[in-house]
Amino acid sequence: MSGASVVALCLLLVALVACGGPPVADSARAEVQSLLDRRARAVLDRDPVAYARTGDRTGYDRLSAVPLADWSYRVTAVRRSGDTATAQADLSYRVRGHDRAPVTTARTLRLSRGADDRWSVDSDRPARKAGQQLWDQGTVRVARGERSLVLGVGRPADQLRGYAELADRAVPAVSDAWQRPWPRRVVVLVPDSLQGMAGLLNSPASSYRGIAAVTTGETGTGRRAPADRIIVNPDAFGLLGDSGRRVVLTHETTHVATRTHTTAATPLWLSEGFADWVGYRSGARAPAEAAPELAYAVGRGDLPTALPDDEDFGFSGDADRLARAYESGWLACRLIADRWGEDRLGEFYRAVGAHGQREGAVDSAMKTVLGTTREAFTAQWRDYLRSELG
Numbered sequence: 001m002s003g004a005s006v007v008a009l010c011l012l013l014v015a016l017v018a019c020g021g022p023p024v025a026d027s028a029r030a031e032v033q034s035l036l037d038r039r040a041r042a043v044l045d046r047d048p049v050a051y052a053r054t055g056d057r058t059g060y061d062r063l064s065a066v067p068l069a070d071w072s073y074r075v076t077a078v079r080r081s082g083d084t085a086t087a088q089a090d091l092s093y094r095v096r097g098h099d100r101a102p103v104t105t106a107r108t109l110r111l112s113r114g115a116d117d118r119w120s121v122d123s124d125r126p127a128r129k130a131g132q133q134l135w136d137q138g139t140v141r142v143a144r145g146e147r148s149l150v151l152g153v154g155r156p157a158d159q160l161r162g163y164a165e166l167a168d169r170a171v172p173a174v175s176d177a178w179q180r181p182w183p184r185r186v187v188v189l190v191p192d193s194l195q196g197m198a199g200l201l202n203s204p205a206s207s208y209r210g211i212a213a214v215t216t217g218e219t220g221t222g223r224r225a226p227a228d229r230i231i232v233n234p235d236a237f238g239l240l241g242d243s244g245r246r247v248v249l250t251h252e253t254t255h256v257a258t259r260t261h262t263t264a265a266t267p268l269w270l271s272e273g274f275a276d277w278v279g280y281r282s283g284a285r286a287p288a289e290a291a292p293e294l295a296y297a298v299g300r301g302d303l304p305t306a307l308p309d310d311e312d313f314g315f316s317g318d319a320d321r322l323a324r325a326y327e328s329g330w331l332a333c334r335l336i337a338d339r340w341g342e343d344r345l346g347e348f349y350r351a352v353g354a355h356g357q358r359e360g361a362v363d364s365a366m367k368t369v370l371g372t373t374r375e376a377f378t379a380q381w382r383d384y385l386r387s388e389l390g
Helices: 003-019 021-045 048-052 058-063 157-177 194-201 242-261 268-281 292-299 319-340 342-353 361-370 374-389
Strands: 068-081 084-095 103-113 119-126 140-144 148-153 186-190 213-216 229-232
Touching (some): 021 058, 021 068, 021 084, 021 103, 021 119, 048 058, 140 157, 148 157, 157 186, 157 242, 186 242, 194 213, 194 229, 229 242, 242 342, 268 342, 292 319, 292 374, 319 342, 319 361, 319 374, 342 361, 361 374
Parallel strands (some): 186 229
Antiparallel strands (some): 084 103, 103 119
């Protein structure tokens, strides 16, 4: 190859690198990833100065009290326009002492490039279809219990300690009823309002009005799944008495304990009924007091003909129908505990979840664990409702 040809080839390669789109985009993405790596390191090092060098420090101040074991970003896309850019990234983090695996959530970051030709973060918010994190709503306060961690926004410290005390009582109560391995620790999130709860769940506030708490998590996963979060609706929770608050926290803690055995095969009447059974287990409330809507229906001769469907548990539907669904599931589980024993109830729960698919799961477990059929059990359950609520 002649000298002129070599020069021409070099010029052609330079032109391809300079004019081609992908290398420039790849460069911006690499620069943004490097920036977010430094930002994450500053969070874990508790270094506000280093964090501020990466851009806006609002997030640092809001989450600085949260005990973090890991915090990292993975950039998935960068859209650049001159000296500004929008990055999509997956944020993964672990709460120390509670999360065995990272919680991952999608984020949208706005960035700008300064005179020094370096990128900085102007904002870090939930991606369009992702829920908020608690620190998106304000500065997080922390209350640590013996078996719990409570994270709150806009709540006084003594109130958060009250939640921690309730959760600390719930954990051994659940362990006594569910004698299977589980972490025996819970994380409770307490936003400032119903709207804050809805933001964490990325759902309309109307879906949770009147619901005191919910539990989030991955069902049917192994022990390496991230820790569940019990999310409180402070508006509804604040209206409960001491007994009601204890029942709610114990109910939600039961969901945490049973999560690995709760699968797509588990109907809601069983998962919610079992959680209510544990919640009411140590109390002295009569069935008619704990199940007022169902008692009223039975009293007027409106006895249900079948166990509730999953659709009956919809939060946005009829409130009375929702109450009857929960109460029906609770009394079905209470019937099993009364007639077959508490150990058999737990075995039945696990057998249903292990079936793998919804169809046939309950029927199979009723046959192998309880020695009965769905039809026979339903008849017994209806008789039980008459005797307990009539």
